[in-house]
């Protein structure tokens with residue numbers, strides 16, 4: 001099902017998006033050398049509950065995971081790129097951490113992910129990989145607007161990732177979002193322009209380019225959730241929720257100005 005939000009729902013979506021962005025920004029600033037992934041999860045829980053919002057993850061039980069997720073945020077370190085299950089691990093200098101957060105507030109969900117490097121070490125290949133996903137996300141957003149098609153977004157994202165030299169996995173990509181976190185249409189991270197569903201104002205999409213340095217193959221961790229690169233290489237992920245507007249697209253998951 002593809003949902004088109006009305007103006008009142010869009011107002012609530014903007015609030016949900018700002019909440020997700022503010023929580024992610026706070027968690028990023030608190031993710032230091034020595035921080036445990038389980039602490040990050042508890043901080044996320046506290047901020048979600050304080051805002052009166054609901055986690056989209058705790059009871060989530062999709063076909064690709066083992067049982068209810070049971071945590072409030074996805075934490076992926078280095079080779080872990082998607083659906084990272086928080087576990088007892090203290091971050092080390094130079095770790096590449098991905099935080100992915102989806103929250104529902106007043107009946108509307110928003111979803112965003114950010115990758116960054118913990119501590120003072122900045123491995124150049126990791127910096128480049130994060131940058132590529134950010135640029136691909138910007139290109140995807142720039143390609144979105146009324147009358148454009150899903151394939152236009154996919155092509156824009158895939159072109160940046162390919163030009164940067166990264167293989168592209170097509171099992172997991174972006175998605176529609178609205179009253180629930182994962183909806184149609186699927187937004188692959190590569191595709192042909194001019195193909196697929198035609199975008200309309202009021203449609204919300206979560207765009208999420210992600211890459212693994214030297215492979216397109218994922219393996220599932222023994223925890224039943226965390227997806228890692230098959231080669232053990234590092235990975236990166238950037239995601240925003242956007243709304244299709246009358247003349248383009250608006251990013252909903254930007255931090256509120258007072259905290260930016």
Ligand code: MG
Pocket residue numbers: 111112174175206208239
């Ligand atoms: Mg998502």
